[in-house]
Amino acid sequence: MATTPKFSQHSGNKLADPSEYRSIVGSFQYLAFTRPDNSYAVNRLSQYMHSPTDQHWQAAKRVLRYLKGTPTHVVFLKRHNPLSVHAYSDADWAGDVDDYVSTNAYVTYLGHNPVSWSSKKQTEVLRSSTEAEYRSGANTASELRWMKHIAIDYHFIRTMVQDGALRVVHVSTRDQLADLLTKPLSPTVQRT
Incomplete structure (x- = not known):
């Protein structure tokens, strides 16, 4: 777009x-x-x-x-692939100009292969970008744990970090793979 x-x-x-x-x-x-x-x-x-x-x-x-x-842009599943699971999540705080509801997104990988992704408008207006990112992070963490119910977002992520099951790190905009699921990207942006 x-x-x-x-x-x-x-x-x-x-x-x-x-x-x-x-x-x-x-x-x-x-x-x-x-x-x-x-x-x-x-x-x-x-x-x-x-x-x-x-x-x-x-x-x-x-x-x-x-x-x-782009007919060849498909998900390619590599045969020899590490069995590590990792994910990227993002939110565009108040990105909808009509109702200021955020869009959250995630993409999860099994090794080098994307296995699940979502780009979804949140259900309510959030008052801070931090809250929007927490919601997105909690949805992603829930997907990683194969949970389909809503947990109390802050405590859910905090507990996973404390248990060593989740590591939250800053990802620069240039390397943020989930960006393509939350906003239109400029044609000059190069993703690797």
């Missing part, structure tokens, strides 16, 4: 017939299961299914062009 302009519910003119938009974006949702690079765009575009505009439609067509140009 383009980094600008930021989409809102009111950007652009409403489509007279939104059925084609809904069909295309609905199809994108299946692709997000196998294309983590597409997850953020699918998350954002899905939020406008009820009332898409021409700007949302242009963004959907941009995703189609991206997919057409």
Whole structure:
């Protein structure tokens, strides 16, 4: 997705017939299961299914062009792979211009292979970037422990760190692999 302009519910003119938009974006949702690079765009575009505009439609067509140009961008599972599990998480604090709700995301790896990922809008407005990051970190830690229930985020992460089961380190923006799941990235950003 383009980094600008930021989409809102009111950007652009409403489509007279939104059925084609809904069909295309609905199809994108299946692709997000196998294309983590597409997850953020699918998350954002899905939020406008009820009332898409021409700007949302242009963004959907941009995703189609991206997919057409990147047919070989697939998850490649290497045969000889270390059995270490690690993950990246991120949150864009108050990133939605309509309701200021954050998007949190994670990508987990088994060795060099991505095995699960998520880009999801949080359910409520958070009052600090720290809280948004804690929520994202807790969701990621929960995924790593194969838990599907909500724990008390702060204590959950703190206990895992104290037990040595989780190590929290700063990852620079340049090396933050989860960025592609929380925001559109500039075409000049090079990821390794």
